[in-house]
Amino acid sequence: MTAQLAPGRRVRVRLDWPETRGPCHIRTPYYVRGQEGVIHRALGRFRNPEKLAFARPAEELALYHVRFDLRRIWPEADADLLVELFESWLEAA
Amino acid sequence: MSNDVAADLADRVPRAMHDLGGVPRFLCEAVDTAPHALDDFDREVDAIRQILGAKGVMSVDELRRGIEALPEDVYRRLSYYRRWVRSIASILIEKGVISEAALRAHAISGAGR
Amino acid sequence: MILGDLDERDMLKGLRALLAEQGIANAAEIAERIAATDAANPGQGAAMVARAWTDREFRALMLADGTKAAEAMGIPMRGLPPLGVLENVPGLHHLVVCTLCSCYPRAVLGYPPFWYKSAAYRAKAVRTPRALLREFGTELARDVAIRVVDSTADYRWMVLPERPAGTDGWDAARLAAIVREGDMIGVTVPSV
Numbered sequence: 001m002t003a004q005l006a007p008g009r010r011v012r013v014r015l016d017w018p019e020t021r022g023p024c025h026i027r028t029p030y031y032v033r034g035q036e037g038v039i040h041r042a043l044g045r046f047r048n049p050e051k052l053a054f055a056r057p058a059e060e061l062a063l064y065h066v067r068f069d070l071r072r073i074w075p076e077a078d079a080d081l082l083v084e085l086f087e088s089w090l091e092a093a
Numbered sequence: 094m095s096n097d098v099a100a101d102l103a104d105r106v107p108r109a110m111h112d113l114g115g116v117p118r119f120l121c122e123a124v125d126t127a128p129h130a131l132d133d134f135d136r137e138v139d140a141i142r143q144i145l146g147a148k149g150v151m152s153v154d155e156l157r158r159g160i161e162a163l164p165e166d167v168y169r170r171l172s173y174y175r176r177w178v179r180s181i182a183s184i185l186i187e188k189g190v191i192s193e194a195a196l197r198a199h200a201i202s203g204a205g206r
Numbered sequence: 207m208i209l210g211d212l213d214e215r216d217m218l219k220g221l222r223a224l225l226a227e228q229g230i231a232n233a234a235e236i237a238e239r240i241a242a243t244d245a246a247n248p249g250q251g252a253a254m255v256a257r258a259w260t261d262r263e264f265r266a267l268m269l270a271d272g273t274k275a276a277e278a279m280g281i282p283m284r285g286l287p288p289l290g291v292l293e294n295v296p297g298l299h300h301l302v303v304c305t306l307c308s309c310y311p312r313a314v315l316g317y318p319p320f321w322y323k324s325a326a327y328r329a330k331a332v333r334t335p336r337a338l339l340r341e342f343g344t345e346l347a348r349d350v351a352i353r354v355v356d357s358t359a360d361y362r363w364m365v366l367p368e369r370p371a372g373t374d375g376w377d378a379a380r381l382a383a384i385v386r387e388g389d390m391i392g393v394t395v396p397s398v
Contacts, residue, residue, distance in 0.1 A: 028358070029305050031332065043290075044288070044360075049360075063360060070333075070354065078336055080353050081355075083355075083358055084357070084359035084360065085359075
């Protein structure tokens with residue numbers, strides 16, 4: 001997703017496990033992968049940490065605060081959640 | 094905990110060891126809320142990491158990757174800043190900034206100082 | 207794992223010698239950096255909170271751009287990650303965690319405390335936050351919603367707590383004295 005995502009837009013976090021494919025560095029926690037959330041606010045553009053971690057040329061990516069209902073992940077969680085996620089991890093929901 | 098731990102999300106997916114949100118084995122562990130002062134070792138490691146970042150020798154992302162690449166038993170056993178030292182050393186060696194042999198030689202000759 | 211037989215304290219000695227030899231970092235630079243890092247402390251964040259409680263314009267700036275607000279207080283922010291500020295309001299309480307490592311608003315609060323880096327804190331914050339708060343002696347009313355903020359990327363987050371009742375007429379210095387480190391991460395709330 002490359003176009004700027006407006007607050008309120010529903011998104012889904014990619015269900016992907018780069019951990020299984022060799023050395024990597026990921027800033028998307030396992031527990032939100034595949035989960036549906038809502039764009040809370042755009043946070044600006046930052047260099048891709050997955051490449052910075054290997055000192056490779058890193059493009060800038062849009063970063064969003066995405067809001068989730070934690071109860072849908074763990075019924076006992078009684079809270080909602082904001083996570084900073086890069087556009088490369090977000091799909092239309 | 095109401096969930097059947099064996100069927101827990103954290104156990105069902107190929108989660109990395111440092112990816113700790115909601116992990117069942119730590120939910121029963123009390124949080125140690127007591128203050129723990131940093132020692133000189135901790136402060137120096139922290140300062141060196143900052144300098145390496147500021148001078149473009151090594152990024153915080155690389156530091157994290159080096160920590161995440163530690164064997165799980167080592168990650169669990171080491172203190173916070175001992176993990177950092179291991180990560181800094183392995184990243185600097187990987188990048189050719191220093192050599193493993195030189196680090197070993199200086200570590201041993203400086204040992205006990 | 208390389209150098210698995212070496213103790214990390216000896217590794218640090220080796221690193222220190224090699225970095226000096228290569229002109230990357232000498233003892234004076236390291237000492238200077240340690241002093242600068244030690245100087246950051248929760249009192250700085252507390253001063254920002256107290257000013258936000260007493261100065262409407264500053265509060266607006268702080269919520270819009272935490273970095274600019276910190277700079278306006280004389281806190282050095284150059285080259286550091288942007289600071290985001292999460293406003294607690296009646297019915298909504300924020301709790302900050304970094305489940306992946308230990309991202310923390312160091313520029314305004316100093317070094318992260320031990321508990322913030324612990325596996326237990328990182329595991330519980332996103333799953334049993336209300337019970338976690340109880341471990342810090344914080345009992346939120348049932349009708350106060352919790353919003354957990356997992357600090358995963360380029361921002362650093364601090365909480366702007368609600369000003370407690372019973373502080374009418376207090377000046378910023380007196381207010382700052384009641385704001386603790388944990389209040390600005392959301393594990394506790396200020397009280398008088």
